[in-house]
Amino acid sequence: MNVAQPAPADPSAVRAFDAHTAEAELDELRARLAAARLPDAETVPEHRRWDQGVPLADLTDVVHYWRTEYDWRKFEERLNRIGQFRTTIDGVGIHFLHRRSARADATPLIMTHGWPGSVAEFVDLIDELADPDVVDAPAFHVVVPSLPGFGYSDKPATTGWGVGKIATAWVELMRRLGYDKFVAHGGDWGGVITTILGGQFPEHVLGIHCLTPQPPAGLPTSGLTATERAWVEDTREFWNGPRAAFAKQQAIRPQTTGYALVDSPVGLLAWILDKFAEWTDTTDSPFEKISLDRFLDNVTLYWLTRSGASSARIYYESHGGVDAFDPDLRVDVPSALTVYPHDIEKCPLPWAKQRYRQIVRWRTPETGGHFPSLEVPEYFVDDLREGFAAVLAADPS
Template sequence: MKPWRIPVDDAAVDDLRARLGRVRWPDEINDPVWGWGVDQSYLRHVVDAWARFDWRRKADELNEVPQFMADVEGQQLHFLHIVGASEGAVAARVPLLLLHGWPGSFVELLSVVPSLTAAAASRGLVLDLVIPSLPGFGYSSRPTAPGTSPEVAARLFHTLMSGLGYSRYAVQGGDIGAGIAMRMGLREPGAVVGVHLNFASFLFEDGADEAPDGPGARYDARRQAWSREEGGYLHVHATRPQTLGYALADSPVGMAAWMVEKFHAWTDRSATGGAVPVGLDEILTNLSVYWFSETITSSMRMYKESAADPLVLSPRRRIEVPVGFSAFPHELPIQPRERLDQVANLVRWTDMPRGGHFAAMEAPDLLGEDIAQFLAGLPAVRS
């Protein structure tokens, strides 16, 4: 394990700007809700801003946060390590592993750090935050062969936390990170003191006694309807990510379109007049991490790995460590509370007033407060 800084290659920056300056734009058929795909006027706005984006300045800003590279089972794992400073009386120091998803990165989780640490401090908690890049994402190494599934990632991150000296720690995750967090709670009950989630997707077994019109059935219907309208990306990622990867790795505009669509479709735009409620600077930083690390293709492969090794939970195979959940109203379809309660030791469920899939960026105040309240209520933390 060694300190690490985000590198900036001037030739790569010049190459990106050149590519952004010679786009062959397609013609367009669309509607106000992007029903045919990404709105071209919005994408042109993103592309123009990206061409002017000062990546060196942004990388210097990100490098102010302590970053490291660790060799774990032959893979290089990039992570941020923010050790909390304690002032005055401290009830407990809590190591917390924060896990992102797709098309996010470690960048999205930086948005929740100020509100999270402040909310924890108000309860006498000092947090040691570990924020890694998932395998194949950002600056973690790209697996060179099949097999690095969310289950393997769970093992790697437990090894990372142990290597940092944390024998007991909490985990928080959304999207793919939520699946990894749930797996860590399932496989490492002696180390994981609690799991906080803002997304939940798993295969539910032993549902024969469910009512045909109950919450589980309604979720299944919503999921199927969502999959028909929004799930094209998911099917491609889970079946032929390599084919799509050739296009997205070569075209920054293609990559931006593929990812920006999700920031539009999966966020809570109810209070912004339809505008994406995530700052353009955050979006461009996230795009730049994927582009300069050349990990758009490897990140999509995680879906194929997950499809080959899905998370299956049931009342007989449940997560026994305490679990907390932040339910944001504009999140993708999530398993209902009634099912999660059967497969996990659900001690906290919070229905949020606003926010969507990118909760750390959309509603960092709400997410940070809910995580802190969950941590403060854990028996292992109180003791």
């Protein structure tokens, strides 16, 4: 007798997803933290205590809090309340948060994080962006995907998932959600992907809001102001000096680094905390501005999803590889650009104009670093709204 077989699941379908970590995994994390072997303290004076990396005293305090007080379940519940989904694009499962606005005039918005960030950067802002308290503020249908290899997205099993392919996947993701036209925001790798979205897909992208505008290479510094020249020097010093060693390591040997990041929660914590400390606009500790719990939400997400190696591969794929950023890309859609003073890349306006041909809003805030949604969330939301208001006013469609 022939028995009818169930039809295979449609990989292009969008399916609801609930995060729930087994208690045994959380117990294992706490056990690893309790058994951690730590190095001796740094050998520099107190006033230069970050010169050799994360100070032992700071790391010890965070590890203790992570093991004894931090509650992962609160973050899990927060993600589930927002609405989590997955769909498969080009063989890779993509996880994303999706919050539809109740407003009839809402605009679809995709927000892309970078490294060492995650969807945790945006969870506290999504409701406010979707259904603002201010009546005349723009509202958005908010989509926040996890980059391939990050969080609850799949880890690509082959090469090829660089920034260009991710941008193409985001257009398909938005199409599946019924958003043929949308706006896009991003910083760090998300800023690169957002720039590609605006440059390569103007038929779908109404405009962009970018925190890390990408200037063409080889532009002269003549004609720049003293502040703009200092930005250029700072950015070049960062990428050409030892501070960019993490990026070079992840671009060349992500697998090697990944063994430590996937095996040791303390190693993962230190690797990420080092960047949050250096790239945040604070005097000493990133926790002057950023919630320790939200920071640990981000780190714990990396840990539980074993993404230390897979997330690092975006550097391998996108730094000079076949899917690297196109140096000649031109962005003609309306663009709102914001450069925070303590970010690691700061692009002068005259240079930005060489790639972004319709800059409708340019802002240089007085405070803020690489993680403004966590450091200065109120300003970030206002800037995003005002930027997209300018973008939508400029777009004829």
